[in-house]
Amino acid sequence: MSPKALDYESINENVKKVAYAVRGELYLRASELQKEGKKIIFTNVGNPHALGQKPLTFPRQVVALCQAPFLLDDPNVGLIFPADAIARAKHYLSMTMGGLGAYSDSRGLPGIRKEVAEFIERRDGYPSDPELIYLTDGASKGVMQILNTIIRGEMDGILVPVPQYPLYSAAISLFGGSLVPYYLEETANWGLDINNVRQSVAQARSRGITVRAMVIINPGNPTGQCLSEANLKELLRFCFQENLVLLGDEVYQQNIYQDERPFLSARKVLMDMGPPMSKEVQLVSFHTVSKGYWGECGQRGGYFEMTNIPPRTVDEIYKVASVSLSPNVPGQIFIQYNSFFYCCTFYASILLLILGSPDIPYSSCYVRPRNILSVFSVRTDGQPAKARRHLISEVRYREVRMAEIQFLKGILGSLRRRAQIMTDGFNSCRNVVCNFTEGAMYSFPQVRLPPKAIEVAKKAGKIPDVLYCLKLLEATGISTVPGSGFGQKEGVFHLRTTILPAEEDMPAIMASFKKFNDEFMEQYEDHRGYSRM
Amino acid sequence: MSPKALDYESINENVKKVAYAVRGELYLRASELQKEGKKIIFTNVGNPHALGQKPLTFPRQVVALCQAPFLLDDPNVGLIFPADAIARAKHYLSMTMGGLGAYSDSRGLPGIRKEVAEFIERRDGYPSDPELIYLTDGASKGVMQILNTIIRGEMDGILVPVPQYPLYSAAISLFGGSLVPYYLEETANWGLDINNVRQSVAQARSRGITVRAMVIINPGNPTGQCLSEANLKELLRFCFQENLVLLGDEVYQQNIYQDERPFLSARKVLMDMGPPMSKEVQLVSFHTVSKGYWGECGQRGGYFEMTNIPPRTVDEIYKVASVSLSPNVPGQIFIQYNSFFYCCTFYASILLLILGSPDIPYSSCYVRPRNILSVFSVRTDGQPAKARRHLISEVRYREVRMAEIQFLKGILGSLRRRAQIMTDGFNSCRNVVCNFTEGAMYSFPQVRLPPKAIEVAKKAGKIPDVLYCLKLLEATGISTVPGSGFGQKEGVFHLRTTILPAEEDMPAIMASFKKFNDEFMEQYEDHRGYSRM
Known part of the structure; x- marks a missing residue:
């Protein structure tokens, strides 16, 4: 009998090509070890509540009341819900037609989109149009929808920073396009060198690829850098000259751990540059409720804002969004808290x-x-x-x-300290160097693996940093993601870890890492290492 | 300057090909009229809460407590939350690692998947494996993921019933496959005639198309029929013989308005048939929290269950699901209520x-x-x-x-009566015939449009049933979806309306429809009609 449509050999090849290391081999092995009873520190994914962070009470009170609107008629409601939460729940419920149980418009509730526009205006100093803001089930869904709109086939290229968050490589594979990498400069604190981008585009074009869009991740994931205003201007000018859509992944915009380089949105810098650029460059910016430092990941709220996108395309994007009816409505209410708490x-x-x-x-x-x-x-x-x-x-x-x-400031202050403890910790380890985490929630140290370790990994059919991270996991329970999952230069190896474990656990985690790393280096740097494997 | 990547003329053609009438021209016009102050009865989409249906209190109490877990420590919590809701909230919170604010596994929380498997076992009498149940943000997202896995290119065909719910045509367009229609028999209460299916497959093959999967919607949308056991056996046998994956859209399984033809899941019938079929036919079944008669649409919870899908493919589906991290966690809790209330x-x-x-x-x-x-x-x-x-x-x-x-039974009983009022109402109208709604939440009457009306529509560049529905909307505020949005035989016209308006409003709505239809027929059936336009 011939293979069936869902037999592995006959499914869509693009599905097979998708790689997503954040929940890949390391995560699966960590889940197995956890089932076997080993204590795992899940630093593979930015998921603060899973590591013990508590939710903010106010938005949770509000959403709880929206879920149970009949409580608003209960004479005792004031005994456990404060008046301001009750008032705000009424405010949100008044925006819906049928509460949280009804589909909203496929772009999201108009009232929420309006308040997001107000937030953007406050942040950037330029007006924002709610009709160009679409709410989504987390930012990833929005990114996928926009990439699906842009990519027509394998000769369409999307510029993606390397190292990158693998959502981009995964989505480009799934939609059958071509990823065009541009390298960030590790020695310049993961800054963007526009000459690298220019070279990448030239190389891609020489292979016949039409480069159509450029992705930036600011603050960077996995790299943690904040793009400077000069950098943003350069790359916007480049997008203008080269006719590229800019996709601005700005989901970590509220997680900044230094004052020297504050977050600047691509949209603000574009508007500052004035016409013709501010009227011409097509920009889609993404944000989420998951990646603010209150970290409401499980609620799956997000949005994208479109700038200079023609109305007919905006309508097409609306039409495709409407096929899945609407983003989840409780998540929409959390989106508003991004702006509210900001x-x-x-x-x-x-x-x-x-x-x-x-x-x-x-x-x-x-x-x-x-x-x-x-x-x-x-x-x-x-x-x-x-x-x-x-x-x-x-x-x-x-x-x-x-x-x-105070609570929020406490979290942010603690994250700043954790970023510092982690960076310092990595830099104190043999053969490890690490840039400071300016923003986002990750550390991305480079590990200089000894030749012996690389050789052993190759013999075992593993990428060397996968071997390192697997051994780290087995020895310490620390679940990281190998740098190869994000992309890195040939022969250079990294790992990504979140800075999210509780602050009081941090010294012990870093000590445990250091001990493992010392033993690993000891084993592979001396000549007995190979035989001890 | 050449067009930019997000200019209409240069976006992905498959995006442009997507059509989704449920939120198409009629919905947009209705939204405009509503803004202008006209009272609109939104019967275009099955969205019960938007039409005034109240949520069940128990699941809402539970999810409210899960959103605000700090209330569980409040000594006054018992004053407004009953003990059973408190106990159940604790039960669900114990399934999570970090509450509703943490991403779950990309397949959903293991505890919920286990209870869904128990529900399926109870329903069908055969064991179900939680590892083959994936939770999703509503059923549509799951359908799209599976179609994306199956479709490799334009020569891959998917059998879809006509009339169909346009999610299928939209997703097949988006993923660049070919829709292979098979017609349901309106004169046989929208039953499925396997000979029609056979002919469709033969025709598609003669055009070089590889038919890879067959969609059934049971109970039917927009047609409302329940498939008989004999029908299900025939089509399963056909899938076995022709090597087709069966996609079972069973989202209305709990909305049944007669006793003669109860809902039977494709999986139960397949298991009843025994080997070799029960071991061979690849089946994916879809369910949701939106379409049970409690109608929690805005929460976006759903799942699919895979039967006879090889582990390597299951892993690929897991990998692609993990790119968007996890379905929304509150929606997952509602999924469990499908089984719980069942x-x-x-x-x-x-x-x-x-x-x-x-x-x-x-x-x-x-x-x-x-x-x-x-x-x-x-x-x-x-x-x-x-x-x-x-x-x-x-x-x-x-x-x-x-x-x-009692409340649920009340809703179900009322829906039964509303289905009857609506069907009887339509059948009492001039040139309108309508099958009884056996299940789901729609009526799909055929409207025999006079030749004059067809002529006028064509001159105006409109599909005739679009013209009819637009006029109905302008005259009465009733917002329906034209039959052409679902597919219908050449020269035959329908409209789809939900049976969801409040029971007490139903007689007035049907009287308003009858009055409009009488006037419409009057205008176009006599010879003065054309000049009166």
């Missing part, structure tokens, strides 16, 4: 600066005076008294809870 | 039969004695005393709430 922290920080709250010292406010002034000039035409009044009413309107903000 | 209603009905509750008369129990006996024989080897004990403990374990069950 604004809360933002405005509360400003308020504290102005009113001089004794609770939070200036140094822990993460909004810097420069940003404050730019907000003032946008919102109040630079009149301080009006600004102050506006600000106070804004904060009141937004029902800022100081406790939540 | 079992509740099922067992409670049996219990009532045995214990003779005065509350619910036998006639409103929708579980029939034949089914009860089959469950008894499976679960208790036919020993009545043991069966009864088992049953009572089962019901207790499942915390059956009589009020919820």
Whole structure:
């Protein structure tokens, strides 16, 4: 009998070509070991709640009330739900036609899209159109939809940074396009060198590939760098000259661990550059509720914003979105909290600066005076008294809870410290070097594997960094992802780990890593190593 | 300058080919009219809560507590949440690693998949393997993933019933395959004639198409029929002979409005047929939380179950699912309620039969004695005393709430009556005939359009049933979907409407439809009609 349609040999070849290392061999082995009773530290995927981070109470109270709207009629509701959460739940329910149990419009609830547009306007200082904001079940679904719209066949190329988050290579394989890699500069803190990009495009064209889009991941995954304004300008100019759509993966925009290089959205920099570029460059930006430092991954909320995309294409994207009816509605409500907490922290920080709250010292406010002034000039035409009044009413309107903000600041402060502990830890290890994590939630150290280790791996049919990470997992329970899953230069090896384990566990984890690494290097650097395998 | 990658003329042609009438021209026009202040009755999509149906309280209480787990430590929680909901929320939270805010495994939470497998076993009388059940963001996402796995190119054909739910035509276009239509028999209450299927396959093959899979929608959408056991056996045999994967869209399995033809799953019938077929036919079955009569559409929960799919293919499907990380976790919890309430209603009905509750008369129990006996024989080897004990403990374990069950029975009973009111209403109209809705949530009347109306539509560049539905919308606010969006025989016209408006509104809606239709027919059947346009 001939093979059946779902026999392995006869399924879609593009499906087979998909590789997704974040949940690949290492993850599967870690899951097995866990079943066998071994304690596993899952640092393979940025999933903060799985590692013990608690949710913010306010958005959870609100969504709980939206799920159980009959509680709003219960005379005892005020005993366990605060008034502001009740008010906000009513506000969201009023946006729906039938509550969380009804499909929304396929682009998401209009009220939420409007508030996302307001958030973007506040962030960038330029108006944003809710009609060009589509809500999605997490950012990945949006990225896949846009790539599916762009890719027509194997001669269509998409520029992707290397190392990259493997969603991009996976989706490009699935839709049958060509990935055109451009290398980030490890020695320049994973910065982007536009000459590398230019070379990549030239090489791809010489192979007959039409390069159609460029992906940036800012802050970087797995690399953690923040792109500078100069870098963003260069690459936007390049997209303009070369007629490329820019896909801006900005899902880590709220996770920044230094002040020197703040996050700048591609859209803001594009608008700053003015016409003709600001009217011409096609840009799609992605954001999510999973990757803010409150980390609501399981809720699967996200959105993309389209800039300079013609209405007929916007309609086509709407049509395809409508085939799956609507993104999940509870996740849509969480999306709004991205902007809500952004604004809360933002405005509360400003308020504290102005009113001089004794609770939070200036140094822990993460909004810097420069940003404050730019907000003032946008919102109040630079009149301080009006600004102050506006600000106070804004904060009141937004029902800022100081406790939540403290909690968020606590998480962010701890992540900063964890980024530092991890980077320092890696850099103290033999044959390991690691750039500082400027943003996102990962460390991506380079491990200089001894030739013997490479040889042994090859004999075992493994990529050398896979062998290293498997041995790390077996020895310590630390579940990482080998650098080869993200792409790296020939002969150079890395691993990616999240910086998410609890701060108090961090020294022990790094000590455990160091001990393993010392033994590994000991084994393979001396000449007895090979025979001891 | 050459067109940019997201200009309409240069995007993926397969995206442009996608058509999805359920949210097409009629829906867009209805949305416009609504903005202008017109009252619209949205019967274009099966979205019960949007039309006023209330959610069940128990699952909502449980999910609300899972969203706000800190309430479980609040001494006042018992004042607004009942003990059984608290216990069940703890049960679900114990299945997660980090609550609803953490990504689950990409296939869904193992605990939920296990309980879905138990539901399937109860329903069909055959064991089900949780490792072959994958949870999804609604059924549509699962259907798309499986079609993407099967379709390799334009010469791969998928058999789809006509009329069909346009998810299938849309997904086949998007993935670049070929839709091979087989017609359902309107005169035989939309039954499936295997000879039609055979002819379609022969025709497709003569065009060089490799037919790889067959879709059935049971109960039918938009047609509302339940497939008979004989029909299911025939088509399974056909799939076996012709080496086709069967895709069983069974999302309406819990919405059945008559007793003569109960829902039978393709999997049960396949297992009943025994080897070699039960070991050979590749089957993927789809279900959702949206389309049970509790209608939790906005939560986007669903699953598919794979039968006779080789492990390497199952692994590939897992890999591709993992690229989008995980289905939304709250939706996963709702999935379990499909089985939970199925079992509740099922067992409670049996219990009532045995214990003779005065509350619910036998006639409103929708579980029939034949089914009860089959469950008894499976679960208790036919020993009545043991069966009864088992049953009572089962019901207790499942915390059956009589009020919820009454509520569900109320919805189901009302849907039965609404199906009848609607079918009778349509059949009383001039030039309209309509089969009875045996299951699902739609009526699909045929409208015999006068030649004049067809002529006028063609002159206006509209498909005739689109013209009819647009005029219906403008005149009455009733938002339907033209039959051409689902496919129909040449020269025959239909519309699809849900049976979901509130029962008390139904007579007025049908009177409004009748009045419009009378006027329409009046206008186009007499000779003055054309000039009056």
